[in-house]
Amino acid sequence: MRKQANRGNLPALLFLFLLLILWQLGAMKINAAYILPTPTQILQKLWELREPLFTVHLPATMTVTGIGLLISIGLGLFLATAMDFSPLLQKCLYPVVVASQTIPTTAIAPLFVLWFGYTIWSKVLVTILITFFPITITVYDGFRAAKVEMGELLQTYGATRWDIFVKIKIPCALPYFFSAVKMAIPMSIIGAAIGEWLGSQSGLGYFSRRMMTQLDGAGVFAPIVLLSAAAMLIVALVGIVENKVVKWRGES
């Protein structure tokens, strides 16, 4: 199974490798590292800057991402449950939740810096604003995916609403929940990076911006590579947990 999955990734890896070679050749031809550094220059930079990147800026960004994501998951689950519980709450909340996504977060994020200063909370707020939406909506859809007949069968056994919620709704929503979290992880990292761009004293977003002011192309890219790698790693970890918990996806 595992072996097969690796073999399935092979074409993608080869293609990625090909793209990197093209990039390398192209960048070498342009020969302007402050605009377009080569992948090898980026790797080299990553190695040179490993000390500040890994001990200061990566932990800073991950802290923001982690806190933001946890609050988003909590908030998203709460809102989804509330909407599933009461049609009235659903009518009140759903449009507001959707409307919240039309706010251009990057535009109002500077306000958050005014509110919270350079603390992590301005960045956490950006992260939450970006990620609570997919979690709320997807988990809510998951609750609704529970078939009415399933609940009715339990009702004939004398089940309460709570029984139905625990024994049907939660299992039905679990695959949706994991999809939502996997979607939210890269978004939360982007959110944290945006927050750091706008006002911060540490973090990979802040670091990338600082390198920009120094016209250090490779220095701009190095933290970005790190951000992507972190997102992929966390998504993969969540995928492993998901496979342990959800054994029935695709069959219902």
Next chain:
Amino acid sequence: MSLLQFERVSYQYDSEDYNIIDELSFSVKPGAFHAIIGVSKRKKSTIFRLINGLLTPKVGEIQVGGRTIAGQKNYCGYMPQKDMLFPWRTVGENLALPLEIKGGFSKAERREMVRSALADVGLFGCEEKRPEELSGGMRQRAAFARTMLTGSELLLLDEPFSALDFLTRISMQEWLLMQHQKHKKTILFITHDVEEAIFLSDSVLAVTSTPSRTLSEIKVPAEHPRTRECLTRPEMVMLREKLIDMLRKQVMS
């Protein structure tokens, strides 16, 4: 003494301006096996949903065991058309559902009851399997075992075999007759298949499309235990044709 009693029961769906069930009265004796046939699938299902409490009569009263069903629990076991085995539970965990909801059993007691219920339907040792590992017939037997675990005297089976292929269906019919012989439960069995109806039941209850205050009961002239050969007897062939004729007239009227 009847196990199930309808007393002038009426029901009307909110979206409609007529009674789908209108002052219906009928009764079912303990241990009986009735097939319910009729053109309107919806009317048959409504009767089942009134019995299992998913719908409440607008007028009239339904009694099970001499008491009104309002406020009663676990007085009937309902088996829907789809097996409704939850894919996130093992077969054993699915069977334990009615016991979990009823409450009052320890985990070990539940496991023991599930084990013997599975063995009883010929699925010994399947409790750790996932539902998707079972064939269609096995899934229906598991769903039947789950219905038995409600512990109710009255079983409502809603076209349980209609989604199975022909050969599986006839062996499930024979199997159900054996289960009925063994457990002596009272069974109401909705079907659209006239042959299935007369093969299984003591008598057929026909739900007519014309307004009627009762279900017409047609006795099946065959004794238990039976085999499929009884379907070739002249009186059974005649009954089958009579019922088919009756249903066709209903479609046309």
